[in-house]
Amino acid sequence: MNSSSNEMSNVKSFSSQKLSAGNTEFEKTLSEKVQEVEGILNQYLPQAKGDAKTVMDAMNYSVLAGGKRLRPILMKETYHILGGKDAIIEPFMAALEMIHTYSLVHDDLPAMDNDEYRRGRKTTHIVYGEGVGILAGDGLLNYAFETMLSAFSKYADTKNDIAIYKNVAKAMSFIAKKAGIYGMIGGQTADIEAEEKEKLTKEELLFIHENKTAALIEAAMVSGALLAGATEETVRQMERCAYSIGIAFQIQDDILDVIGDSKELGKTARSDEKNNKQTYVTICGMEQAQREVAKLSQEAVDILSSFEGEHEFLEQLVLSLVYRNK
Ligand code: GRG
16 A cells, blocks of 8 residues: 555545544534534524515525534634634624625536525525526625624624724635635636637636635634634644645545535535536546545644644544544
């Protein structure tokens, strides 16, 4: 066995040990955390009423359609590990899930991936029509910022603490950057342009993964760290950890597209192949893709283990994500 396959089998056995050791307990905790996020989302989503009720219904339909709620959970866990205890994290958790959902709603549109199913349900534009689908995505992006801004009046003003104002501003600014042209939108643009290229280089593909996928994972963990008032060095380490999780998560997504099952995935499997999409698997091969997932997830777990706070759940979450089957 060469050193990289050794590395992979070490990480895999480590991950399966860790996951099976407390599997049911981990799953129970995870499902409680998912429910907690859904409670927060229900609290922050608009109440669908008035003349613009239709777009609000479409926004709520897309956000409340389920999903792993990965980004808000990662944000809150990072906040906790670094000593954060306040409810100020909640509007940010809701906002990031709104941004993530808007990106999915727009990605499913006929002008992009033209998908009929997402999260096991009909996509938003199929249910509400294309125009309202576009507006629901726009509405979610805008409402995410309204939601984050509410943290100033709800939490910073009441404590009148300059450090809280600064943390909120820094977290919002980081999320804005990672969701925008220097992050997810930039990555999605490169992804669209890649369709016209005959052969992508590994670097070009990495640029897409870093921006389209890892950027929002970084937004989750770094904003959690910033809201907890972490030092620059800690913020930097969390960004690196999130980067590794994000790239591993995307490579696993590419792997699942090849080996996964549509029913379990809640979306159409083999869509990359049908859309002639170049992925980590098509460019580097399945074996290297799996090795890369193992290496990156180990890197993320190593960073998390270096923190003193309660990081066991977050480590298990990372492993469950990168070795997920849906
Ligand atoms: C339209 C600006 C814009 C961006 C779209 C999200 C996205 C970018 C494209 C969707 C396709 C895709 C494979 C993106 C990579 C990131 C990813 C794996 C998203 C799915 O996230 P999950 O698995 O989804 O966390 P759930 O439904 O569980 O929340």
